């Protein structure tokens with residue numbers, strides 16, 4: 310049995326991907342030193358990243374917030390249950406044809422009230438994406454649909470940069486719903502429309518929709534646009550610098566966005582209980598000219614296409630950070646430690662991996678060299694990724710029992726379980742980097758990140774890979790650009806354990822919101 314475990318630990322991690330998986334997923338896994346399954350060279354037993362104990366990268370229940378009509382319905386329910394004060398971040402929406410009468414009532418009320426300018430509306434098919442089938446209108450005679458749609462108030466006063474509309478693609482990773490553990494990604498994509506915003510031409514998709522899938526076909530996409538540049542994307546870092554130049558408190562904006570994320574995920578209630586899943590969501594957030602963030606929609610499969618170098622920068626690091634968040638680095642290190650322990654113990658190592666001892670070298674990220682090509686998003690790699698965590702966990706747990714704890718390896722293992730908090734000097738230096746266009750953020754802006762880590766996460770040796778978790782474990786406050794946003798304090802942590810207490814969580818969020826108000 311000892312030999313079998315040793316052999317298993319020393320096996321390279323072999324993944325297998327569906328043919329539709331974006332190239333960048335393959336590249337990231339290869340960059341991490343994993344091996345791709347080769348039908349000709351290997352047999353099925355070598356494929357060790359898809360097993361019954363694998364983690365999946367979707368929760369079936371997530372559809373409650375990722376389909377436009379379900380999202381509208383669940384947010385409405387939360388509004389009813391917990392008050393509209395917290396839940397007024399989503400534009401009023403009607404599900405058609407079911408809500409037709411309600412919509413007509415609202416539409417007529419607006420038209421009849423004197424002195425009030427009638428709203429603009431946007432009609433979106435509930436299960437389409439990438440801006441397909443969208444219609445913006447003001448007069449009901451222009452409303453046509455032939456499938457289930459939502460008719461939503463159109464935010465007609467968006468924040469414009471040099472006259473262009475933009476929205477944010479925010480990445481959110483839920484590593485567990487039970488207990489609820491939410492990370493938002495500090496870096497992300499600002500997506501621009503490529504023609505100037507103009508309410509007198511509602512059918513110009515290049516002026517009103519910010520989807521890259523649409524704008525990349527626009528005549529202005531490749532052209533240099535004053536104040537924006539070429540293409541249709543910025544990074545969050547660049548946007549943050551831009552806001553700070555104009556004296557906007559981006560930290561407050563960021564806190565509001567995080568509240569939206571938490572409150573939206575709570576709308577999934579009853580929260581999924583599956584412990585073998587995680588989810589990477591793409592939240593679309595529109596900011597209006599009063600700096601109020603609005604939730605437009607939640608994507609369960611955010612695009613991993615690489616349309617430009619900004620995509621490559623953001624999405625490659627994102628994928629690496631997702632794998633890190635799922636504890637892969639720790640598990641790799643853990644594996645290596647086991648190997649080192651086995652070797653030190655003089656046992657036979659049947660399948661050597663090159664003999665690197667973890668006492669000398671901790672496995673890390675490999676340098677990325679290639680720019681990936683565009684492909685559609687898929688789940689298999691991350692699914693596989695999470696799968697191997699469990700596999701390795703099972704094996705290392707078994708072998709760990711064979712060896713006494715007080716060895717060099719065990720001390721190293723403890724170190725591996727310590728948090729990776731960058732030293733302050735390093736973190737500050739990172740913030741001092743100038744954005745691409747040479748903006749120099751004001752000094753105060755350089756001092757903070759968008760998201761301060763919750764200070765209740767007093768990290769200690771109990772912060773270990775989740776598979777070794779016990780009830781006292783606290784979630785890791787930051788992994789790469791992922792920052793823990795829930796739980797955000799001790800009370801929220803307690804309320805998310807042993808059956809999520811939504812009411813108490815909402816109470817804590819209300820307290821937080823009232824503190825955040827200027």
Ligand code: ADP
Pocket residue numbers: 400431433437438439440441443461462463464465476517518519520593595605606
């Ligand atoms: P899809 O899933 O087709 O991308 P979205 O709901 O994300 O649908 O809408 C596509 C784009 O339309 C958004 O990125 C945004 O630019 C614009 N949009 C959608 N809803 C609104 C709204 N209520 N107000 C203003 N703009 C909107």
